Amino acid sequence: MSQAVDYIRESSELAQTLEAKTKTDWLADFRKQRLNAFAHSSFPTRKTEHFKYNNLSALTRQSFARLAEADSGDIKLPELAEQLDADRLVLVNGEYDSSLSKLEEQAITFYRDANADQKDFILEQLNKKNDKKNIFSLLNDSLTQDGILIEFNQAQTKPLHIIYVATESAQQKTTFANCLIRVAANCQATVVEHFATNKDATDNSLFNQSTQCVLNDNAHLNHYRLHLEEEHTIHFGELDFWLDAHSQLNSFHVGLGSQIKRLDINVYHQASGSHADLNGVYLSNAQQQIDYHTNVEHRVPHCTTQEIFRGIVGGSSKAVFNGRIHILQDAQKTLAELSNKNLLLSNKAEINTKPELEIYADDVQCAHGATVAKMDETSLFYLQSRGIPKSQAELMLSFGFINELIDGLKHQAVGDYLRPILANLFEQAA
Amino acid sequence: MLSINNLVAEVEGKTILKGLNLEVKPGEVHAIMGPNGAGKSTLGNVLAGRENYEKTDGTVTLDGKDIFELEPEERAAEGMFLAFQYPVEIPGVSNLEFLKASIDAISKYRGVEAPDSVSFMKKAREACKAVNLDQNFLKRGVNEGFSGGEKKRNEIMQMMLLEPKLCILDETDSGLDIDALQVVAKGVNELRSPDRAFVVVTHYQRLLDYIVPDYVHVLADGKIVKSGGKELALELEKKGYSWLEQEVA
Numbered sequence: 001m002s003q004a005v006d007y008i009r010e011s012s013e014l015a016q017t018l019e020a021k022t023k024t025d026w027l028a029d030f031r032k033q034r035l036n037a038f039a040h041s042s043f044p045t046r047k048t049e050h051f052k053y054n055n056l057s058a059l060t061r062q063s064f065a066r067l068a069e070a071d072s073g074d075i076k077l078p079e080l081a082e083q084l085d086a087d088r089l090v091l092v093n094g095e096y097d098s099s100l101s102k103l104e105e106q107a108i109t110f111y112r113d114a115n116a117d118q119k120d121f122i123l124e125q126l127n128k129k130n131d132k133k134n135i136f137s138l139l140n141d142s143l144t145q146d147g148i149l150i151e152f153n154q155a156q157t158k159p160l161h162i163i164y165v166a167t168e169s170a171q172q173k174t175t176f177a178n179c180l181i182r183v184a185a186n187c188q189a190t191v192v193e194h195f196a197t198n199k200d201a202t203d204n205s206l207f208n209q210s211t212q213c214v215l216n217d218n219a220h221l222n223h224y225r226l227h228l229e230e231e232h233t234i235h236f237g238e239l240d241f242w243l244d245a246h247s248q249l250n251s252f253h254v255g256l257g258s259q260i261k262r263l264d265i266n267v268y269h270q271a272s273g274s275h276a277d278l279n280g281v282y283l284s285n286a287q288q289q290i291d292y293h294t295n296v297e298h299r300v301p302h303c304t305t306q307e308i309f310r311g312i313v314g315g316s317s318k319a320v321f322n323g324r325i326h327i328l329q330d331a332q333k334t335l336a337e338l339s340n341k342n343l344l345l346s347n348k349a350e351i352n353t354k355p356e357l358e359i360y361a362d363d364v365q366c367a368h369g370a371t372v373a374k375m376d377e378t379s380l381f382y383l384q385s386r387g388i389p390k391s392q393a394e395l396m397l398s399f400g401f402i403n404e405l406i407d408g409l410k411h412q413a414v415g416d417y418l419r420p421i422l423a424n425l426f427e428q429a430a
Numbered sequence: 431m432l433s434i435n436n437l438v439a440e441v442e443g444k445t446i447l448k449g450l451n452l453e454v455k456p457g458e459v460h461a462i463m464g465p466n467g468a469g470k471s472t473l474g475n476v477l478a479g480r481e482n483y484e485k486t487d488g489t490v491t492l493d494g495k496d497i498f499e500l501e502p503e504e505r506a507a508e509g510m511f512l513a514f515q516y517p518v519e520i521p522g523v524s525n526l527e528f529l530k531a532s533i534d535a536i537s538k539y540r541g542v543e544a545p546d547s548v549s550f551m552k553k554a555r556e557a558c559k560a561v562n563l564d565q566n567f568l569k570r571g572v573n574e575g576f577s578g579g580e581k582k583r584n585e586i587m588q589m590m591l592l593e594p595k596l597c598i599l600d601e602t603d604s605g606l607d608i609d610a611l612q613v614v615a616k617g618v619n620e621l622r623s624p625d626r627a628f629v630v631v632t633h634y635q636r637l638l639d640y641i642v643p644d645y646v647h648v649l650a651d652g653k654i655v656k657s658g659g660k661e662l663a664l665e666l667e668k669k670g671y672s673w674l675e676q677e678v679a
C-alpha cells in the first residue's frame with residue numbers, strides 16, 4: 001500500500017504557492033490568518049465530532065494537490081439552462097467561462113476588480129465567517145485569491161443560473177470557488193446554484209466551494225442549490241445566509257450522493273422580522289455518502305424559520321442530517337420548526353439524523369422531529385390492489401415522498417427539470 | 431365467479447375467519463352484514479391479498495383460478511377490486527398518475543393496449559363527474575386531505591375507471607351523508623351488469639335501499655351464520671345481531 005497523503009500539508013503548500021502570485025493583496029491578511037488556522041488543524045478522524053459520520057479516506061488515498069484548470073473542450077450544459085428563462089453564469093472547473101455565460105441583466109464583479117466599497121464589503125463579509133471547526137471552510141478561505149461578487153440592486157430581475165461544471169480534466173485535482181451574493185434592500189432575486197459534471201468520470205475530483213448570501217432589509221431571495229454531479233465527485237460546500245430586517249429567504253436543496261458530499265448550511269437571523277424557509281431532499285445509493293449539516297441561528301427577536309429535509313437512502317450508502325437550531329438569549333418570540341424524514345430502502349443503508357436544539361430564550365416556539373422509516377406497507381398494498389406491481393409501487397412511493405417538496409417549488413421550471421432526473425434515479429436503483 | 435370454501439384465515443397469529451363459505455355468481459349482488467369485529471374487513475383483505483392476512487385452510491377461486499397463487503396486483507388484473515374501508519393517503523403521488531399507472535399495469539397484464547393519454551384523461555374526467563368529485567382532485571395527491579366522503583367517492587371513481595368483474599365494497603357507506611350515499615349507490619348501480627358481481631359489506635340497511643341486494647348474509651365470529659333475501663337486512667335493522675349469535679350458540 002502506498003503512503004497516505006498528508007492532506008493538510010499538501011493543501012497548505014498549495015495555498016502558499018498561490019499566495020506568491022496574488023492579485024488581491026488586500027485579502028492577504030485574511031488568507032494568512034485562515035491558513036494559519038488550517039495548517040494547525042488536524043485531519044478529522046472518527047473521533048472528530050463535526051465529521052463523525054464522514055468517511056474521508058478518499059482524501060488521503062490519493063493526492064489532490066494540483067488545481068483544476070479552465071477547459072474549453074466540448075461542454076454540454078444541463079438542460080435546465082435551456083428551460084429556465086434566466087441569466088447564466090458558467091464556471092468550468094471553477095473558472096469563469098465567458099462564451100458559455102449569458103449575462104444580460106446581471107453584472108458580476110471579480111474580487112480582483114472590486115472597487116473600494118466592494119472591497120470593504122467583501123472583507124467585512126469574509127471576516128464574519130467563523131467556522132473554526134470545519135477545515136474545509138478554513139482551506140477555502142486560505143485559497144480565496146479571487147471570487148465572484150454578485151449584487152442584485154434592482155427591484156426584480158431574471159433568475160440567475162450559476163452552473164458549476166466539472167470536466168474530465170478536473171479528475172485527481174481540486175477546484176476552489178467562492179462567491180458572495182448581496183440582495184440590496186427591497187430587492188428580489190432568484191439564484192440557482194447548479195453543480196454538474198460534463199461526462200462520467202473514472203477517477204475522483206475534489207470541489208471546495210463557498211457561497212455567502214447577504215439579504216439586506218426587506219430583500220427576498222429564492223435560492224436553489226442543486227447537487228447533481230456524478231458519483232466520483234467529492235464536494236465540500238459551505239453556504240451562509242445573513243438575514244437583515246424583514247428579509248425573506250427561500251432556499252431549496254437537492255443532493256445526490258457521491259464519494260463524499262458534505263454541505264454545511266448556516267442561516268443567521270441578525271435583525272428582527274426575517275424569515276427563512278430551508279428545504280431539501282437528498283438521495284443516496286450504492287456506496288455513496290451525503291451529509292447535510294444545517295445550522296440556523298436566531299440572534300434577535302421576532303424571526304421565523306421553517307425547515308424540512310427529506311432523504312431516501314438505499315444500497316449500502318450513508319446519509320447524515322444534522323439540523324441545529326440555536327436560539328440566543330435575545331431572540332424572544334422566535335418561531336422555528338424543523339422536520340427531517342427519511343426513507344430507508346435497504347437494510348445495509350445507514351442514516352444518521354440528529355436534531356440539535358439549543359434554546360437560551362424563554363418565549364419561543366420551537367418544534368423538531370426526525371423519523372426514519374421503511375416503506376409503508378398499507379400504501380404499498382393500496383397501490384398493488386389497483387394492479388400496480390410491487391416493484392413499481394415502491395418506486396412510486398419513494399418518488400412521492402420527495403415529490404411533495406418538489407411540487408411546492410416556486411419555479412415550476414426547476415421542478416419540471418428535477419422530476420425526470422429523480423424518477424430515473426429510482427428506476428436505476430430498482 | 432367467486433367461490434369461497436371453508437376459508438380459515440388468521441391475522442398475526444389470531445384466527446379471525448373460521449370456516450367461511452360464499453358462492454357469488456356473475457350479475458349478483460351480495461350484502462354482508464355483521465357486528466363490529468366479526469371479520470368483514472379481514473375477508474376483504476384476505477381476498478385482495480394483503481400481507482399478514484394468512485389463509486390457513488380452505489380454498490378461494492375467482493373464475494376457477496386459485497387466488498392464493500396470485501399476487502395482489504395479479505388479482506386486481508384478474509378483475510378483483512376492493513374499495514377500502516379506510517382509503518390510504520399518499521401525498522406526492524397524484525391521483526392521475528396513480529390511475530394511469532393502474533390502468534397501464536392492468537392492460538399490460540391482460541395483453542391489451544393501454545388507452546392513450548387523451549382517452550384516458552377523458553375517461554378519468556367522466557368518472558370524476560359521475561361521483562361528483564371536482565376535476566382538481568385528479569391533480570391532488572392520492573386521497574391527500576380528502577374528507578371521509580371524498581375518499582369513499584374516490585374509491586368508487588377508481589372502480590368505475592377500472593371496470594372490475596368482482597367489486598368488494600367495504601363499508602363504503604359509513605360516514606357518508608345521504609347525498610354522498612346516493613352518489614355511491616348510483617355509481618354501483620351504473621356498473622351493475624350480467625357479467626359483474628358485487629360483495630357489499632355494510633353496517634346499515636339504508637345503503638341497501640339504494641343498492642338492492644340479491645342475497646344478504648350475516649357474518650359473525652368469522653363465519654356466515656345466516657343467509658337470506660333482502661328482507662333479512664330489514665329484520666337485522668330491527669332486531670340487531672344478538673338474537674343470531676344466540677341462535678347459533
Ligand SMILES: Nc1ncnc2c1ncn2[C@@H]1O[C@H](COP(=O)(O)OP(=O)(O)O)[C@@H](O)[C@H]1O
Nearest residue numbers: 441442446464465466467468469470471472473
Ligand atoms: N391488522 C390487524 N392486526 C391485528 N388484528 C387485526 C388486524 N385486522 C383485524 N384484526 C382483528 O380481527 C378481528 C376482525 O376485524 P375486522 O375484520 O376489521 O372486523 P369488521 O370489519 O367485521 O369490523 C378484530 O378482532 C380485529 O381486532
Ligand SMILES: [Mg+2]
Nearest residue numbers: 470471515601
Ligand atoms: Mg371493517
